[in-house]
Amino acid sequence: MVTPLIKRFSFVERIVHWVVGITFVALLATGLAFAYPSLFWLTMFLGGGPAARVLHPQIGVLFGVGILFMFGLWVRDMFLDRQDRAWLGAIKHYATHDRDNVPPAGKYNAGQKLFFWVQSVLAILFMVTGGLLWFPESFGATWLNTARLLHYASTLGGGLFLIVHVYLGTVAYPGTARSMIEGTVTPAWAKLHHPRWTGDRVDR
């Protein structure tokens, strides 16, 4: 007998997510290279300093388009409800795997929803400040230096949340990553992580 699986992410959702994910990592690598002299070698992966400087903003545009699509695809599911707020109050039980004290999550738990909103807001900051830095001739020194500061601050926020996001999506919760790769999860995974969510069952 084959185990029935549950469909979690459509093909389009997965493509959009990985466009965002891969471009973001490329942006993080080149951006850190520009911020930290000791990490300048990271530009190597995109063909060296000058090439990285040309590509960084272009990849940024791709990231921007990607995250805009992502926002449109997922925003409906991302509003926090009463149980989500309770979930946030019990976040320490979630972190210690004390499931009996974790309010049941829907398709996304409150942490995931907040991650979505944080990344969306940061994306706007990235775009605006990055746009300024892309066309430096058009703006004065004060604007540019402020933009550099904000661009960098948003990177830190985005980077820190990304570390948590990747950790939880891969090693911390086995069975999660496949949702973004094959698009399906097992019923046991869904019951554990998203009890209030009932996805469509598909045959293997």
Place this chain on the structure above:
Amino acid sequence: MPDTLAIKRISASPSALIPLASLRSGGPVYSKLVDISKCIGCKGCEVACKEWNDLKVEQTTNFGSFQSHKDLSSNTWLLMRFNEVELGDGDDLTWMIKKDACLHCEEPGCLFACPAPGAIVQYQNGIVDFNQDNCIGCQYCVSGCPFDIPRYDKETKTVAKCNMCIDRVEAGLEPACVKTCPTNAIEWGIKEDMLALADKKIDRLRERGYEHAAVYNPGGVGGTHMMYVVPHGDRLEDYRLPAHPTASPGQLRGLNVLQRVGSYLLGFGVISALVHFLAVGPERPEESV
């Protein structure tokens, strides 16, 4: 051979903040001294600059000024700006000429802002030089410079500016503009000597009635290696000389702090994830089907 090309600072390296000590101490520290009161406006220095540095000639147009080009460019590293100013309320129009080129700051804002290792180098002798081979074209130096000097070249995607004819200086010669000036309005020598000369010039100008004559060697950038003697030291803005330039705008200093905080924050993120994994471990769904 004097120690003319010992390095002091390299962009995007620890030496950008903590200058390297000269290994062979006592090398010469140079400065230009531009005496505006002696400039006759011949622009020979502009030609000499183009010629020595092999810079492309740009078509100029008459825009109602004695000035040759409207602005500096990646191919025009020196521009005599003929600022037209009415002194007093009479109709006596005066040229408050500014030799617009890199001032070679002791604390160069361009170098502090640069993220590309080795794209900007400062020598112990005072020269700040751009090394286009290492330039990535981000133009942060442009916003870091308090004098609006570096210019971006769209074709080469790099930034350029006056290099103080470093190849001449290295060989013991004076920069081309100094060599060519027919009135010695541009002098060249050891910085201390130039400061002493400036004092003499100021005394003479004061005798002639320019009571506000002054030397321009702004402390906000640690002093410069191109200094000016200005007859109207009380009207710096008319020369287009910033009264209080600073090398490290507050935002840049903020950036340095943020970068330090950031490295701890991201490191903290990775370590937390690792510790969580080791302490709590993965949570596997029970596959009971």
